[in-house]
Amino acid sequence: MPESQYEKSRALFIRRWGEMAASWGISRTMAEIHALLFLSSKPLCADDLMEVLQISRGNASMNVRQLIAWGLVHRVHHRGDRREYFLAESDVWQMFEIISRERRRREIEPIVETIGKCREMLAEGNHASAEQVEAGGVFDERLTDMQEFFTVANSLFNAFVRTGRSKMGKLLKLLVKV
Amino acid sequence: MPESQYEKSRALFIRRWGEMAASWGISRTMAEIHALLFLSSKPLCADDLMEVLQISRGNASMNVRQLIAWGLVHRVHHRGDRREYFLAESDVWQMFEIISRERRRREIEPIVETIGKCREMLAEGNHASAEQVEAGGVFDERLTDMQEFFTVANSLFNAFVRTGRSKMGKLLKLLVKV
DNA sequence: TAATCGTTTCAGTAACTTCTGAAAGGATCA
DNA sequence: TGATCCTTTCAGAAGTTACTGAAACGATTA
Numbered sequence: 001m002p003e004s005q006y007e008k009s010r011a012l013f014i015r016r017w018g019e020m021a022a023s024w025g026i027s028r029t030m031a032e033i034h035a036l037l038f039l040s041s042k043p044l045c046a047d048d049l050m051e052v053l054q055i056s057r058g059n060a061s062m063n064v065r066q067l068i069a070w071g072l073v074h075r076v077h078h079r080g081d082r083r084e085y086f087l088a089e090s091d092v093w094q095m096f097e098i099i100s101r102e103r104r105r106r107e108i109e110p111i112v113e114t115i116g117k118c119r120e121m122l123a124e125g126n127h128a129s130a131e132q133v134e135a136g137g138v139f140d141e142r143l144t145d146m147q148e149f150f151t152v153a154n155s156l157f158n159a160f161v162r163t164g165r166s167k168m169g170k171l172l173k174l175l176v177k178v
Numbered sequence: 179m180p181e182s183q184y185e186k187s188r189a190l191f192i193r194r195w196g197e198m199a200a201s202w203g204i205s206r207t208m209a210e211i212h213a214l215l216f217l218s219s220k221p222l223c224a225d226d227l228m229e230v231l232q233i234s235r236g237n238a239s240m241n242v243r244q245l246i247a248w249g250l251v252h253r254v255h256h257r258g259d260r261r262e263y264f265l266a267e268s269d270v271w272q273m274f275e276i277i278s279r280e281r282r283r284r285e286i287e288p289i290v291e292t293i294g295k296c297r298e299m300l301a302e303g304n305h306a307s308a309e310q311v312e313a314g315g316v317f318d319e320r321l322t323d324m325q326e327f328f329t330v331a332n333s334l335f336n337a338f339v340r341t342g343r344s345k346m347g348k349l350l351k352l353l354v355k356v
Numbered sequence: 357t358a359a360t361c362g363t364t365t366c367a368g369t370a371a372c373t374t375c376t377g378a379a380a381g382g383a384t385c386a
Numbered sequence: 387t388g389a390t391c392c393t394t395t396c397a398g399a400a401g402t403t404a405c406t407g408a409a410a411c412g413a414t415t416a
Contacts, residue, residue: 005303006313006317008299009299010317012292013293016288016289019288020288024201024202024285025201025202027404038320041312041313041316055405055406056405058364059404065364082362082414083362083363084362091323092320096331107198107201111195114190114195118188121186122183125183132182132184135184135218139187139188139219142217142268149271152343152350153274155350156349159353159354172333175352176337205374235376235377235393236376237374239393240374260390260392
């Protein structure tokens with residue numbers, strides 16, 4: 001069975017997308033399924049995923065479920081066919097918005113919340129020694145800087161998402177002036 | 179030994195920073211060492227890290243080395259003391275610039291390169307069937323969209339880094355207008 | 357109602373990542 | 387030069403995460 005250029009190219013993309021995802025704490029298989037669906041021109045069923053990616057039914061089922069929970073993949077039914085088919089969100093901007101929101105929820109929000117809590121704890125005083133009072137000062141300063149950073153980065157990200165593809169040219173032109 | 183508020187607060191931050199890092203594919207211990215050094219008002223040595231974080235000497239050594247390779251931590255020598263001390267980059271903006279650059283290198287650049295390669299492979303034609311020609315069209319369309327997205331996101335990120343803390347207020351005001 | 361077809365769940369296993377501790381290495385001191 | 391003190395390396399152990407495959411479940415059909 002000679003592989004076409006189409007299949008080779010698709011396999012390359014899927015492999016790389018999976019590797020990338022792994023470096024962001026998303027399981028490789030989940031990303032591979034997403035890539036396969038994203039590149040596909042029509043919905044695929046569990047058996048398609050199993051065959052192309054060489055994975056078990058259970059694995060396919062679990063990971064598809066996660067993709068659906070993220071909102072990156074939707075279920076599709078075909079009349080007269082019992083099987084479920086899956087279709088990926090095809091708008092790239094929408095897709096990255098979903099991915100970014102999810103990552104922000106998991107990676108940024110908890111640390112921002114913790115910074116607040118840590119500063120409260122520090123403010124409650126009760127330092128054991130003069131040395132710790134000084135160390136506490138540096139500590140609080142660093143936390144404050146970080147809080148400011150996240151606030152700004154967050155605003156910028158929101159602006160990016162709100163702006164979207166259509167007005168992006170305008171945004172970039174403005175940036176040059178700053 | 180009663181723990182001070184300072185120590186409790188510090189422990190909380192370190193734990194959370196470690197958890198976060200784990201969800202970005204950075205080892206928990208590496209992040210914990212970084213947090214400890216970042217919060218500290220003075221350089222610490224290997225034994226300090228081992229004691230506070232309850233880790234082995236080997237573990238401390240390996241992870242400190244990585245932090246130095248990233249540029250997040252620097253070695254410090256004290257006259258008349260054989261031990262090496264470590265000091266973290268203390269400017270938050272600088273710190274996130276380093277982290278972002280490293281993550282971009284590992285997470286974004288490889289996929290951008292792969293998109294280019296995949297499009298070349300597709301263009302070489304050699305489709306096995308009429309069906310594949312159509313699927314290839316959708317495939318190429320998706321890749322093109324993704325390429326555009328990364329180009330724009332990259333420009334925006336560069337602007338963010340170039341702008342830095344000082345002019346950020348100005349940047350945010352501009353964004354509201356878009 | 358039972359048979360068929362497909363999906364989901366989950367315990368056990370496999371694969372991978374991180375950590376330890378001991379040995380080797382290297383610098384400084386006497 | 388040898389002794390001391392600290393760092394680095396790395397093989398194996400421990401811990402973690404992902405995957406399989408079989409059993410349970412659920413829906414549709416006859």
